Amino acid sequence: MRTYCVTGGAGFIGSHWCERLLSLGHRVVCIDNFADFYDYKIKISNVLQSTGTKRAFPYRNKKEDLSRLPDFVNGPAYKLVVADIRHSDELEAIFEQERIDAVIHLAAMAGVRPSIDNPLLYEDVNVRGTMQVLEAMRKHGVRKWLCASSSSVYGNQLKVPFSEQDVVDRSISPYAATKKSCEVVGHTYHHLYGIDTIMLRFFTVYGARQRPDLAIYKFTRMLDHGEELTVYGDGSTRRDYTYIDDIIDGMLGALHYVESREPVYEIVNLGTNHTIELAELVQTIENELGRKANIRRLPKQPGDVEKTYADITKANRLFGYEPKTQLAQGITRFVTWYRSECVW
Numbered sequence: 001m002r003t004y005c006v007t008g009g010a011g012f013i014g015s016h017w018c019e020r021l022l023s024l025g026h027r028v029v030c031i032d033n034f035a036d037f038y039d040y041k042i043k044i045s046n047v048l049q050s051t052g053t054k055r056a057f058p059y060r061n062k063k064e065d066l067s068r069l070p071d072f073v074n075g076p077a078y079k080l081v082v083a084d085i086r087h088s089d090e091l092e093a094i095f096e097q098e099r100i101d102a103v104i105h106l107a108a109m110a111g112v113r114p115s116i117d118n119p120l121l122y123e124d125v126n127v128r129g130t131m132q133v134l135e136a137m138r139k140h141g142v143r144k145w146l147c148a149s150s151s152s153v154y155g156n157q158l159k160v161p162f163s164e165q166d167v168v169d170r171s172i173s174p175y176a177a178t179k180k181s182c183e184v185v186g187h188t189y190h191h192l193y194g195i196d197t198i199m200l201r202f203f204t205v206y207g208a209r210q211r212p213d214l215a216i217y218k219f220t221r222m223l224d225h226g227e228e229l230t231v232y233g234d235g236s237t238r239r240d241y242t243y244i245d246d247i248i249d250g251m252l253g254a255l256h257y258v259e260s261r262e263p264v265y266e267i268v269n270l271g272t273n274h275t276i277e278l279a280e281l282v283q284t285i286e287n288e289l290g291r292k293a294n295i296r297r298l299p300k301q302p303g304d305v306e307k308t309y310a311d312i313t314k315a316n317r318l319f320g321y322e323p324k325t326q327l328a329q330g331i332t333r334f335v336t337w338y339r340s341e342c343v344w
């Protein structure tokens with residue numbers, strides 16, 4: 001049994017990741033501040049599901065709920081600490097108490113469009129917060145690190161598929177710029193302090209517990225409620241949609257890789273190597289729900305990239321990454337979850 005510190009473990013990807021680590025018999029120290037990017041109750045539900053807690057949680061208000069939640073879910077294998085990665089004293093207390101084998105850093109302000117409205121908050125959490133995590137690791141001798149980067153670092157690059165060797169100096173949103181910064185800062189700490197690192201560039205992740213601001217969740221909900229579907233642009237943008245289970249498998253491969261070697265500093269795409277047009281995504285959801293969308297088109301949003309398309313040969317070569325879920329299959333699973341378990 002190893003002890004892994006997961007930042008952002010109450011979020012969409014983080015809760016699946018914690019669940020998988022627990023199922024493999026590891027101990028998880030989860031740090032999350034339940035940021036207001038979306039409803040904190042969704043994240044409480046994520047924590048309950050990822051820890052297999054069946055008891056109903058008595059919601060009152062955010063402050064009280066977050067102070068009671070750790071007692072509700074904590075046990076020998078799982079410890080939730082409601083803390084902000086920007087606060088060094090909070091991190092210090094955790095790293096002082098725990099013997100952490102590796103950190104999987106997922107906490108961030110996610111989302112491209114809101115980063116344009118609030119760039120300094122994104123910089124504060126995603127860059128400064130990441131540096132605080134690295135500082136805590138440095139001081140406490142933790143030398144293995146996975147960090148969430150993003151396909152958005154490729155900007156509007158024309159060459160496809162996107163490869164890790166491509167130069168990514170042309171971000172088109174503050175969010176993307178912060179993720180690129182994390183990659184650079186990660187390299188600095190690797191070079192200076194020997195922190196073995198894999199930066200994982202996730203490509204549009206979807207599945208159960210998906211963030212409510214993301215297209216697949218929004219479209220499903222609007223269609224299900226018989227609402228008009230708001231689509232930005234002419235439907236020709238393309239994304240490499242990656243199912244959550246494939247991402248978690250990829251993360252496990254990366255974790256094994258970084259833990260079994262040194263020195264390691266790698267940047268690795270986790271996508272599917274298929275790119276799907278927005279119009280086709282809408283059609284797939286329509287087919288699954290058995291409803292036809294009434295589409296309202298709005299202008300393309302600033303910061304949105306034209307396409308994402310991952311070259312995944314590096315992840316395959318380094319740790320055998322092989323995504324298995326086709327879009328139609330993943331949407332079927334997502335809608336099944338939406339109908340049976342989604343509580344928001």
Ligand SMILES: NC(=O)c1ccc[n+]([C@@H]2O[C@H](COP(=O)([O-])OP(=O)(O)OC[C@H]3O[C@@H](n4cnc5c(N)ncnc54)[C@H](O)[C@@H]3O)[C@@H](O)[C@H]2O)c1
Pocket residue numbers: 007008009010011012013014031032033034035036037043083084085086105106107108109110111125129148149150151201202203204205206211
């Ligand atoms: N979902 C995707 O398609 C996608 C794609 C590319 C990259 N990523 C990256 O993957 C990671 C996880 O994304 P997600 O979709 O699960 O997002 P999410 O918002 O569901 O999860 C992020 C978690 O971080 C927590 N957090 C935010 N600020 C914090 C702070 N200051 N201190 C402590 N915790 C804080 C949030 O409360 C949340 O639970 C993020 O780094 C994101 O940028 C996600």
